[in-house]
Amino acid sequence: MPIQSVNDFVVRFANVNGSGSASANELFARSVLRMGIPVAPRNIFPSNIQGLPTWYEVRISEAGHLGARGGTDLMIAMNPQTWDKDVAGIEPGGYLLYDSTKPMVKSKFRDDITVIGVPLTAICNREYSDPRQRQLFKNIVYVGALSALLDMDVGEMEKLIGEQYKGKEKLFDANKHALHLGRDWVMMNLDHPIGLRLKRADAVGDRIFIEGNSAAALGAVYGGATVCAWYPITPSSSLAEAFTRHCQRMRVDPATKKNKFAIIQAEDELASIGIVIGAAWNGSRAFTATSGPGISLMQEFLGLAYFAEIPAVIFDVQRAGPSTGMPTRTQQTDIISCAYASHGDTKHVLLFPEDPAEAFEFGAAAFDLADRLQTPIFVMLDLDIGMNHRLARPLIWDDTRKLDRGKVMSAAALEAGKEFGRYLDVDGDGIPYRTYPGTHPTKGSFFTRGTSRDRYARYTEEGPAYADNMQRLLRKFETAKDLVPRPLQANADKPTKYGVIYFGSTSPAMDEAIDLLEADGHALDRLRVRAFPFHSSVTSFIGEHDFVFVVEQNRDAQLRSLVVNECNIDPVRLVPILHYDGTPITARFIARAIADRLDALKVTPLRKVVS
Amino acid sequence: MTYVAKPKFHHPDLPKNELGFVHRDYEGAVSTLCAGCGHDSISASIIEACFELSIAPHRVAKLSGIGCSSKTPTYFLGNSHGFNSVHGRMPSVLTGANLANRDLIYLGVSGDGDSASIGFGQFAHAIRRGVDMVYIVENNGVYGLTKGQFSATADAGSKSKRGVVNTDNAIDLVGIALQVGATFVARSFSGDKTQLTPLIKAAIEHRGAAFIDVISPCVAFNNHAGSTKSFDYVREHNESVNRLDFITGRTPIKVDYEPGSVELVMQHDGSTLALRKLDSDYDVHDRLAAMSFLQHHAAKGQVVTGLLYVAPEPQDLHAHLNTVDAPLNTLADKELCPGSAVLDKFNASLR
Numbered sequence: 001m002p003i004q005s006v007n008d009f010v011v012r013f014a015n016v017n018g019s020g021s022a023s024a025n026e027l028f029a030r031s032v033l034r035m036g037i038p039v040a041p042r043n044i045f046p047s048n049i050q051g052l053p054t055w056y057e058v059r060i061s062e063a064g065h066l067g068a069r070g071g072t073d074l075m076i077a078m079n080p081q082t083w084d085k086d087v088a089g090i091e092p093g094g095y096l097l098y099d100s101t102k103p104m105v106k107s108k109f110r111d112d113i114t115v116i117g118v119p120l121t122a123i124c125n126r127e128y129s130d131p132r133q134r135q136l137f138k139n140i141v142y143v144g145a146l147s148a149l150l151d152m153d154v155g156e157m158e159k160l161i162g163e164q165y166k167g168k169e170k171l172f173d174a175n176k177h178a179l180h181l182g183r184d185w186v187m188m189n190l191d192h193p194i195g196l197r198l199k200r201a202d203a204v205g206d207r208i209f210i211e212g213n214s215a216a217a218l219g220a221v222y223g224g225a226t227v228c229a230w231y232p233i234t235p236s237s238s239l240a241e242a243f244t245r246h247c248q249r250m251r252v253d254p255a256t257k258k259n260k261f262a263i264i265q266a267e268d269e270l271a272s273i274g275i276v277i278g279a280a281w282n283g284s285r286a287f288t289a290t291s292g293p294g295i296s297l298m299q300e301f302l303g304l305a306y307f308a309e310i311p312a313v314i315f316d317v318q319r320a321g322p323s324t325g326m327p328t329r330t331q332q333t334d335i336i337s338c339a340y341a342s343h344g345d346t347k348h349v350l351l352f353p354e355d356p357a358e359a360f361e362f363g364a365a366a367f368d369l370a371d372r373l374q375t376p377i378f379v380m381l382d383l384d385i386g387m388n389h390r391l392a393r394p395l396i397w398d399d400t401r402k403l404d405r406g407k408v409m410s411a412a413a414l415e416a417g418k419e420f421g422r423y424l425d426v427d428g429d430g431i432p433y434r435t436y437p438g439t440h441p442t443k444g445s446f447f448t449r450g451t452s453r454d455r456y457a458r459y460t461e462e463g464p465a466y467a468d469n470m471q472r473l474l475r476k477f478e479t480a481k482d483l484v485p486r487p488l489q490a491n492a493d494k495p496t497k498y499g500v501i502y503f504g505s506t507s508p509a510m511d512e513a514i515d516l517l518e519a520d521g522h523a524l525d526r527l528r529v530r531a532f533p534f535h536s537s538v539t540s541f542i543g544e545h546d547f548v549f550v551v552e553q554n555r556d557a558q559l560r561s562l563v564v565n566e567c568n569i570d571p572v573r574l575v576p577i578l579h580y581d582g583t584p585i586t587a588r589f590i591a592r593a594i595a596d597r598l599d600a601l602k603v604t605p606l607r608k609v610v611s
Numbered sequence: 612m613t614y615v616a617k618p619k620f621h622h623p624d625l626p627k628n629e630l631g632f633v634h635r636d637y638e639g640a641v642s643t644l645c646a647g648c649g650h651d652s653i654s655a656s657i658i659e660a661c662f663e664l665s666i667a668p669h670r671v672a673k674l675s676g677i678g679c680s681s682k683t684p685t686y687f688l689g690n691s692h693g694f695n696s697v698h699g700r701m702p703s704v705l706t707g708a709n710l711a712n713r714d715l716i717y718l719g720v721s722g723d724g725d726s727a728s729i730g731f732g733q734f735a736h737a738i739r740r741g742v743d744m745v746y747i748v749e750n751n752g753v754y755g756l757t758k759g760q761f762s763a764t765a766d767a768g769s770k771s772k773r774g775v776v777n778t779d780n781a782i783d784l785v786g787i788a789l790q791v792g793a794t795f796v797a798r799s800f801s802g803d804k805t806q807l808t809p810l811i812k813a814a815i816e817h818r819g820a821a822f823i824d825v826i827s828p829c830v831a832f833n834n835h836a837g838s839t840k841s842f843d844y845v846r847e848h849n850e851s852v853n854r855l856d857f858i859t860g861r862t863p864i865k866v867d868y869e870p871g872s873v874e875l876v877m878q879h880d881g882s883t884l885a886l887r888k889l890d891s892d893y894d895v896h897d898r899l900a901a902m903s904f905l906q907h908h909a910a911k912g913q914v915v916t917g918l919l920y921v922a923p924e925p926q927d928l929h930a931h932l933n934t935v936d937a938p939l940n941t942l943a944d945k946e947l948c949p950g951s952a953v954l955d956k957f958n959a960s961l962r
Binding site: 206207208209210218221222223224226227229250251253256257258259260261262263264266267268270271272273274275276277278279280281282283284285286300301304394395396397398399402403435436437438439440441442445446447448449450451459 | 669672685702740932
């Protein structure tokens with residue numbers, strides 16, 4: 001029985017990298033959005049520019065589920081290389097759209113799916129003589145075919161094409177024509193629409209469609225960053241590139257045409273973080289964007305920044321490691337390497353945004369926190385939220401908000417005779433005052449070093465002075481617990497002994513998993529951790545439950561280790577739920593894994609079994 | 612090692628510079644390097660240069676990496692902010708500092724291990740970007756702090772104190788600096804203060820990447836027969852191409868040398884260098900000729916010193932990046948944060 005569904009299904013495009021499919025697929029996703037139906041697209045792409053398989057998955061969900069679901073209801077199979085796997089991946093009762101120009105043997109299909117053949121190559125060959133056009137427009141032709149098969153609003157599609165080719169009439173006409181070639185062919189030759197349909201809805205609201213990397217970069221603009229140093233690495237390059245774009249639009253002095261920013265593509269990640277540290281030491285807000293291998297390279301410098309107390313912001317867009325790992329696949333796998341980055345005793349502040357809206361918010365807040373705490377701040381994104389378009393609440397900014405530059409002693413304060421000790425804890429919060437270089441001719445200068453020093457920044461190797469400083473750094477870390485974004489708790493309708501902790505990009509899948517679990521009669525309280533060091537509410541949440549599941553996208557349960565270690569929790573009470581094959585975690589996976597363990601934890605009373 | 616404070620009092624009649632500072636205002640803590648170390652002579656030249664140029668001490672930022680040479684910023688300019696960063700990475704930290712505030716003078720102090728071995732990449736990249744700085748390498752061809760291992764500037768065939776012969780080829784940092792586009796390149800000798808101090812002054816006045824390689828013999832591990840970085844060896848093989856007699860700021864130039872023996876070099880910032888030529892064939896503006904001159908003399912075992920190259924119209928990184936004139940670290944909230952109206956428009960473009 002073919003699947004029947006309105007506004008709730010998964011479409012997957014199987015393409016060849018470099019064939020120009022990306023913009024056509026995005027046109028499809030945006031068209032659905034314009035019909036008022038939420039979509040969550042995901043690029044599944046190889047580390048390659050041309051020739052390898054690539055997929056674009058569009059989850060359509062009027063209910064607003066934005067996490068990956070798993071399974072495919074409609075496959076657009078445009079890549080012969082992956083045909084068998086793609087056909088096998090279709091849900092029973094699902095649909096397959098393929099290029100029927102060349103006949104296929106029956107054994108290449110399945111009996112339990114609906115096969116839809118459209119002679120895409122033939123249509124294009126008839127229409128175009130230029131081989132490049134034949135290739136490129138084929139993508140638009142299949143989107144046109146989909147518009148008829150799924151009963152889409154073709155007017156919205158034309159409008160989108162119009163916006164994309166504004167001022168380029170010829171391109172607009174050509175694309176519109178290609179769209180109708182596919183649409184008209186289906187209308188003349190096939191039964192349509194199929195069992196999967198799109199119906200105009202009003203479920204998108206004022207939400208925006210944005211990649212996390214772009215939002216995080218905009219956060220850096222709003223957070224007052226002026227220096228960015230980076231080295232290209234997937235999946236973080238687009239963050240630095242977005243910062244460049246945003247700055248060119250928002251940070252060029254209108255009168256002089258000069259830049260209120262400096263961006264350096266450095267020779268490596270060591271230089272990137274070095275430039276950031278130098279700029280931050282000198283009173284500019286500075287950041288780098290990188291991924292796991294870059295974090296590894298920055299370790300020595302991060303220890304210096306921790307010990308010398310330099311504000312620095314690091315956007316870590318995580319991918320699967322170790323080593324080169326799977327550079328184009330998502331994971332939450334740098335938690336430990338960032339939390340304890342570097343040699344010696346170090347601890348760092350981490351922020352875990354769940355989506356682009358929080359990437360923007362935390363991206364801006366990171367600079368205030370860095371200046372306030374005088375320490376590196378890591379914004380932990382991942383490929384799933386960084387490089388995919390995600391529906392998110394609109395970005396907001398309060399115009400009364402002031403950038404918090406932290407404890408900086410001014411020339412006037414020095415002149416007035418205020419005592420200055422670079423590492424002197426005057427307020428009991430572990431945070432000392434600093435001066436920017438060049439502040440005062442005779443007062444307030446100090447020597448910054450990675451070697452130990454006394455409270456007045458004078459070199460010393462005396463044990464008590466070293467220990468005193470290390471203790472103050474711990475006090476500062478305690479202060480951080482109340483400054484970083486708090487965890488968000490959501491309780492089940494009825495009291496429960498079970499809780500779940502999750503963070504970052506797992507969010508939408510987790511929300512949906514809770515619905516699935518509740519439908520099965522399971523009750524779970526939820527805590528979304530948004531930062532490290534952990535707020536005291538993390539410990540109390542665990543204390544209130546017998547068992548707490550910790551859901552994360554890595555092999556070694558890294559956040560769980562951090563909770564065990566930093567909150568002194570008995571590991572037995574924290575049950576790891578781990579997903580780490582490089583695909584985004586799904587609601588189905590979480591719900592199944594938690595349900596299995598809940599069933600195992602439920603001890604059936606002996607009497608019941610006997611009777 | 613302990614921190615030793617110098618007494619603050621000084622004789623009331625000590626000479627003052629234009630800003631009213633005395634020599635002592637440019638000094639730092641007492642050096643903890645070995646007695647007779649060439650590096651201390653370089654520190655003295657830096658102090659001398661800053662005093663004579665009447666630079667406000669707090670307008671200098673001194674940055675270094677790790678090693679004996681990188682410890683020296685503690686021993687000069689005590690009223691300047693200093694940053695002893697990580698091994699071989701001073702150039703990136705200095706680059707960032709320079710981006711944040713283009714109004715300060717950046718003095719990078721490094722050694723041959725720091726710049727030619729572990730930090731060779733950062734050395735080259737900071738220079739090729741044209742960071743406005745004075746980059747001094749205190750070059751002794753040896754690792755002092757870890758007790759006498761060869762560094763990458765040790766000449767092939769030179770002998771360590773323990774008698775080991777170095778078989779690796781040497782990196783000539785001056786050659787590399789010329790190749791990657793330093794706009795001011797000089798070499799000097801820590802034992803020749805009259806040559807070194809004016810070179811440092813000229814480098815400070817230079818608006819661009821200024822590099823000075825200073826041969827600075829290590830009295831503990833590299834001052835023996837068989838070393839090519841010892842006092843005796845350098846004195847015997849020094850081939851000085853010119854001598855900078857003075858550098859004026861924006862004051863009128865008075866030159867009373869014989870006609871033809873002095874070349875006046877105008878710097879971009881309006882200052883002038885008076886260059887007394889010792890080798891009549893040498894042209895400080897010809898980068899290619901300088902590179903070949905160096906190679907030619909190196910083959911003869913000679914160490915060429917003096918001002919080797921200066922670009923008449925240098926550009927720095929801020930010019931390349933087209934940054935605003937005000938230091939980036941002084942920009943206020945309203946200049947940095949585009950505000951909610953811009954954000955609303957941005958949101959609208961994403962629907």
